[in-house]
Amino acid sequence: MSNRLSGNEAVAYALKQINPDVMGAFPITPSTEIPEYFAQYVADGEVNTEYVTVESEHSSMSVCIAAQAAGARAVCATSSAGLALMYELLYVAASCRLPIILACVNRALTGPININNDHSDSMGARDSGWIQIYAENNQEAYDNFLMAMPIGETPSVRLPVMTCMDGFITSHAVENIELLETDVVRRFIGEYNPEHYLLKKENPLAVGPYDVSSYYMEHKVLEAEAMKAAKARILEVAAEFEKISGRRYGLFEEYRMEDAELALVLIGSTAGTAKAAVDKLREEGVKAGLVKIRVFRPFPGEELARALAGTKAVAVMDKSEGFSANGGPLFAETRSALYDLKNRPYMINIVYGLGGRDVNTEDIEKVFGRLANIAATGEIGPVYTHMGQRSKEENA
Amino acid sequence: MATNDMVEIRWHGRGGQGAKSACLLLADVAGLAGKFVQGFPEYGPERMGAPITAYNRISEKRCTIHSNIYYPDYVIVVDESLLDSVDVTGGLKEGGAIIINTTLSPQEMRPRLRGWAGKICTIDARRISEEILGKNLPNTPMLAAVVKVSGVLDAERFLVDIEESFKHKFADKPEVIEGNMLTLRKSMAEVLVG
Missing domain, CATH: 3.40.50.970 (Thiamin diphosphate (ThDP)-binding fold, Pyr/PP domains)
Structure with missing residues (x-):
């Protein structure tokens, strides 16, 4: 009903x-x-x-x-x-x-x-x-x-x-x-x-x-x-x-991943926002895709590695900081899961949305823009960053 | 990033005025009419009188976007005093409209809207609710006004559906339903479009 x-x-x-x-x-x-x-x-x-x-x-x-x-x-x-x-x-x-x-x-x-x-x-x-x-x-x-x-x-x-x-x-x-x-x-x-x-x-x-x-x-x-x-x-x-x-669920959801070269991995409500961004980029000819993690424990490492095996660049987005000084928890799991792949994609980690910071489709498109650049140049730049930070001048 | 078949609405009110309730009620009633809907509040520190924002998306296909709305088609201002502290017309689409709870006419309100050149609608929600409900409950009149101005729902169907929704919502105090229905009809008739 x-x-x-x-x-x-x-x-x-x-x-x-x-x-x-x-x-x-x-x-x-x-x-x-x-x-x-x-x-x-x-x-x-x-x-x-x-x-x-x-x-x-x-x-x-x-x-x-x-x-x-x-x-x-x-x-x-x-x-x-x-x-x-x-x-x-x-x-x-x-x-x-x-x-x-x-x-x-x-x-x-x-x-x-x-x-x-x-x-x-x-x-x-x-x-x-x-x-x-x-x-x-x-x-x-x-x-x-x-x-x-x-x-x-x-x-x-x-x-x-x-x-x-x-x-x-x-x-x-x-x-x-x-x-x-x-x-x-x-x-x-x-x-x-x-x-x-x-x-x-x-x-x-x-x-x-x-x-x-x-x-x-x-x-x-x-x-x-x-x-x-x-x-x-x-x-x-x-x-x-x-x-x-009639509703199908897996360990994660693959959204437009069939031939995706640039992919996001993330958890929760932002996946819906990211789907809209993926749709828009696909219309523009960008081979964008999304993996939405549904089950984090147990972590679907082998399955995730298979899902991402054909990609060129992946952004793992963490909605928690973790304070490991080495990226968020989803990034740590995902990068570890992909270690045994013969041809690993480039990977970056973006911590986002802390304390209710809003994320819209434009924010997601910017992440794909970064991935496109990484895939084209092979230059990763900073591996672990935070989305939408005010500059030091603005903070002051 | 609204598609052409989606209407996006932003509510500005103060904690305790019922903007969130009206927003959720609009989502419920639009859902009854077969639309895909979202109704959600944006919370800061919760307290009576603090500015609050709430949002609606009403569409023909399910919208998966779960961000706030930055480019609304309609803006509803439940409390006129917010015009001095909140950029209520921020991002409002050129072809859209702002609906304000005030005793003033749309022409009188224009100078207070920071150069907004589009459609302005006004309604004296306080007077209507005090006359019929005996209390200042501005959210019901504002809900009627946005349905009338936006045309997002068929007005007659809306009145039938919302009466159903009220019967559930006010199951333990059915005596308030008639007054709320009267408030909705009067508000639809009185909203001024300028």
């Missing part, structure tokens, strides 16, 4: 259709509307979720961990500093192999304090053992959330899933959306029947005990293997989802 919803409304609606057992609820801009709308569904009796209001995000994630360990389906939503306050618990959730689902509405991580979008919050949690799936728009935010449980809960994976969307740009923008019928969603999600859980009387289980050095590493390797196994499961679930929705 067709509707018009913001990204936050879409995720809240997905939650209503899923009817999870437990929600750990604590508000933070711009994710606040998710627990807010969901609270209305709870109050109206449209779901029978145990809605647990807590005093911090550390506690909302703790609620999710306890509930999921007890054999329930648990969900929560957060942004920015809220995700940072969950940091320790993110690792606990992943290492306990609890497939909790978290809606991360991406917002700059302080400081200076800022409520607007970039990816510094979830990128900071990229090594916590959570699967991370990013959305371009409200439709993808809804679809990704529906796919999260079947991915995370499968026995070969058993990992928590973070579905990410851009704060305000996606979370607060009303756009057209196609919603699935609730009975179709419930059949797709299915029942959650974990093999082991805390309160199973036939086989009671301890969750989260101390792990000694002689076993710890084996457990971490199992976790790493689960993350590798998630890649195949994500594609399986996408194929099942296509059957009920």
Whole structure:
């Protein structure tokens, strides 16, 4: 059915259709509307979720961990500093192999304090053992959330899933959306029947005990293997989802990449803006293309290398700084993934859009202009730069 | 980078005046009419009275662009005092129009618009809303004005669709629907085009 919803409304609606057992609820801009709308569904009796209001995000994630360990389906939503306050618990959730689902509405991580979008919050949690799936728009935010449980809960994976969307740009923008019928969603999600859980009387289980050095590493390797196994499961679930929705998803989306010589790699809502720029450049005869990363964890390195193998110059665009002094996190992954290619394209990194800095089609066209120049001359220039910086004189 | 079959609208208001709500409502109603829509606010520090901006894209094909709007077809000024502090006509297309909530006529407003030579529309949104709704709620009159001036939606269809939308929005206070509908009709009739 067709509707018009913001990204936050879409995720809240997905939650209503899923009817999870437990929600750990604590508000933070711009994710606040998710627990807010969901609270209305709870109050109206449209779901029978145990809605647990807590005093911090550390506690909302703790609620999710306890509930999921007890054999329930648990969900929560957060942004920015809220995700940072969950940091320790993110690792606990992943290492306990609890497939909790978290809606991360991406917002700059302080400081200076800022409520607007970039990816510094979830990128900071990229090594916590959570699967991370990013959305371009409200439709993808809804679809990704529906796919999260079947991915995370499968026995070969058993990992928590973070579905990410851009704060305000996606979370607060009303756009057209196609919603699935609730009975179709419930059949797709299915029942959650974990093999082991805390309160199973036939086989009671301890969750989260101390792990000694002689076993710890084996457990971490199992976790790493689960993350590798998630890649195949994500594609399986996408194929099942296509059957009920008609919408196709992969680990990333290739846009006009068939014969592309100049390509962007980026994540999130800017992909839509970049598609418009690619279309314009294609009309002008420029062989431009775009790869939009949907799944950042597990990182689709081999697949990405194949997708970019025929290009001459690639700009990887990071919406978080990273402070590595060597480029942003998406750049590090992408450049590493391409190392084994026989003919590697030239690669640059552009950090953009921090703290809600707007990016329009003209900004993207300028990036392609730089790539065209690099492809023509072989001169890369500075590898790692920041988009649209004021000059020193303007800053003064 | 608007295509010919896309209308782009920029709203200027102050926090608390309902510019964002009107923007999202326009997106919803245009969607009901079968259009592809975007309605989104631009947030800074959130506080009552601070200048806020909101945007609409209404098109025949889905628009994937997710940037702010720099070259709008229409600009709506919900609070006249913003004319002194915000460059409201910045980027406004030559063939477009600015719609201002004011007691003054379009001719009287022109000197305040920094050389804007295009179409100016005015409406006394405060008076209309106070007369009918008993409160200064300027966003509903401004919404009616932009639909009338832009022609982006068929006016009669718009009134039918928005009544449906109000029935959902005001499910727990249906008594306000009639007043809002009356406000919309009166505003469409009263907007001055200069």
